[in-house]
Amino acid sequence: MKNDERAACQHASLSIVNPHELLWKYKCGDCQAVLTCSCDEEIALYVLPHQAARSIDAQTRIPVQVTEPLVAGVCHECRGKVPPAFPARPHRGAASLVHRFYWREIHKETNHRFIQWAKGEGLSVTDPDGVGVVMALSHQHMDAYKGIEQTVVRDIREQHERQPKYDFSRQSDSDILAACKVATEEYSACYVTPTRGHVEVIPLGSADIECAVGVEEFVAQQLRQAGRQVMLCESRPFHALYATLMWLWVQDPRDPCNRPAGFGGRSGGDVGQDDLIWTILPEDFGSPVHATRRAGALEEHLASLPCEMEEFLWLFDYWTSHAEKLRQYLWAHRAIDVERGRRLIEILGPTRVKGILRFLADDYWGRYLGWPDLISWDEGAHGVADIEFVEVKSSSDKLSEDQRDWIVNNHESLKLPFKVAKVHRVQRIVRP
Ligand SMILES: [Zn+2]
Ligand SMILES: [Zn+2]
Known part of the structure; x- marks a missing residue:
């Protein structure tokens, strides 16, 4: 496609290149341009300058270059749409549903406010070459950053309670097991307390704590006793x-x-x-x-x-x-x-x-x-x-x-x- 044709494109069919990146890049299905949204300017310039120009395609894992950076009205929000939810996997320190669903919003808003704070403190958010250093700055001022983040999470939680952006409801484990017709076999055990790291159990009626094993090994033992291989x-x-x-x-x-x-x-x-x-x-x-x-x-x-x-x-x-x-x-x-x-x-x-x-x-x-x-x-x-x-x-x-x-x-x-x-x-x- 020639440049003038691309310039004329309305970019009406945009898709997210990699939803797991913080700074989303959108690919236009009509002209193949790869764009970032102008509302992400602060993040692109000061927080993730090295990720602003490229992305890794989530499907193919092939690097993709941004061809049109910081264009107005590109992201879902700027087009008045709700972006699809890409909940992060639960991990230590981010297990709540608000953390998992609003991870991008939390990260972005925390950085916006942190940049304001840094400027107020007279700190420079760029190095002498003009490259953003907010990531390094947030590590140096971790207490300030964490404090801002807590406030942001609280604000987003309140906002979610008033007007949820994402639907948190998901199938329960038992719904999934039932839908997939998975049978459950029940085992009774004596649990050793207090637990040390992971659950340890012994057979019912036994008092031999030396024989305590994890639940996987316990079930394996029971199956072997029933004459099966494991x-x-x-x-x-x-x-x-x-x-x-x-x-x-x-x-x-x-x-x-x-x-x-x-x-x-x-x-x-x-x-x-x-x-x-x-x-x-x-x-x-x-x-x-x-x-x-x-x-x-x-x-x-x-x-x-x-x-x-x-x-x-x-x-x-x-x-x-x-x-x-x-x-x-x-x-x-x-x-x-x-x-x-x-x-x-x-x-x-x-x-x-x-x-x-x-x-x-x-x-x-x-x-x-x-x-x-x-x-x-x-x-x-x-x-x-x-x-x-x-x-x-x-x-x-x-x-x-x-x-x-x-x-x-x-x-x-x-x-x-x-x-x-x-x-x-x-x-x-x-x-x-
Ligand atoms: Zn286009
Ligand atoms: Zn935008």
Whole structure:
């Protein structure tokens, strides 16, 4: 599109490039311009000068340059619309619904007021080159910043009570479990108090505090006593499985979007530039776009994986060393993750594993978390039977956002047998 055509565009079909960024960039579907709104000028100039000109596309993870900065009437508010809600995941210090839904408003308004405060104190909000330094300033004057933030949160909470901008209502855990037809198995236990970090329990009627275990292990013990096999699972064995069996598709030299990528070593400690691990990754790795863009090659790759167990395991072992770097990148580098990933093949069999690989490939970053605590099965004369994934919850525990997503996705597309084990506090024993 020529510049004069772009200048004539009314930018009538704007979409947010990445809703998780504080300073929203909007892309125009008509002229492809990438714009920021003039009402964000203070944030762009003084708070996030390095993020003002670029964004990372939330779908493709590809960097996007702002072509028209600080244009009037671009954002939802300036167009008289309510922006869609993008609640932040709950985390320490920001667990309330007001914090989660109004995170952008809180951050922006706090910075606006902090800038006024700083100017009043005679502090400069830019460095000698005119680049904004409000972020550094707020760290230097943390008490002032935090004080302003508290007032802002209080004001927004009051405003929300008068006239809510966002709808906080969401499905409860039990609504989700019912909608996804998830069965719940109840367990009774004796809880050891006071708790140290996490809940520890012993069987009812026992007084042996030395045998206290976490609720996941408690349910595993109960299942084993009932004659079933159990493996502690969670998400990492699936990451190891994915990396080991999909590296050839992910890192395919025929993919034009592959490029060298460096990341810090995963073994812990500070890493310098010299310790970076280099590998080849597509720019859009893990996004739904990655899978659609390479749908043909994905199909081909999955079809090329063996259907027979022995061959499948042989291939997993053969590829283990080839997939080392991708496993590192995905934080699935520990020997135990690889072992459990391999064990998953033996339990689930090639067909189900291929289903899981496709499920992950279609939206890796959207689906890699929230996997259940345990996998349990019967080991009969004819091999593995009656497989079940189990999420263990202590009576008062809530499902995490990732677990809720996994349960819905599993119900809709993965369809693995799944249930929730709920451990109830029926007795209590005091730690001496
Ligand atoms: Zn336009
Ligand atoms: Zn605006």
